[in-house]
Amino acid sequence: MAGTLNQLPEMALLNGIRNARQVGAELKAAQRMSGASNQLNYEIKTTNTWDRTDTVTAATSTQMTLEVTMTCDKTQPWPEALLYLDIRANGTGDANKFTYLIGTYGGTTYNGALGWSDGTNVITSGTMNRNFDNATVIFVWTVNFFYKGTITYYAKPAIRASCGGTLTLTRTL
DSSP states (O other): HHHHTTSSSSHHHHHHHHHHHEEEEEEEEHOOSGGGTTOOOEEOSSSSSEEEEEEEEEEEEEEEEEEEEEEEEESSSSSOOEEEEEEEESSSSSSGBBBEEEETTEEEEEEEEEEEEEEEEEEEEEEEEEETTTTTEEEEEEEEEEEEEEEEEEEEEEEEESSSSEEEEEOOO
């Protein structure tokens, strides 16, 4: 019986209106990169456990800049990409992840700075900027950190993007 009702001309009009409402709602809603939004989602990362490991030393607060570059595969003229950067200090365990620092560390008082400290050595996150060059279809993220003391850091970027590509991680300062 339901099959017969769906064949009526009135039902075709009703289904068309429902579909138009659904498309309008989807266009107005924030779209995420996922299969549900019909947008392919690529994860771009290397096979390395950590892409960069260095030891830095400074007696006073010093800036360090990491630069993540994604070269897109050029399957889209205007792709979208989001950077996720896993950075840890003086070890790779969960205790070495960044948390919110509240208190005095290494002689400096913090009130909610994102970073890591063992009480003497400290590293905090600074600014992050993303640039996109449409001519070359390349994204560049510049991520600043501030450190004091001796810290061995481990960094692993992962990018979620609407197209494939490759990434590199370099330290510029």
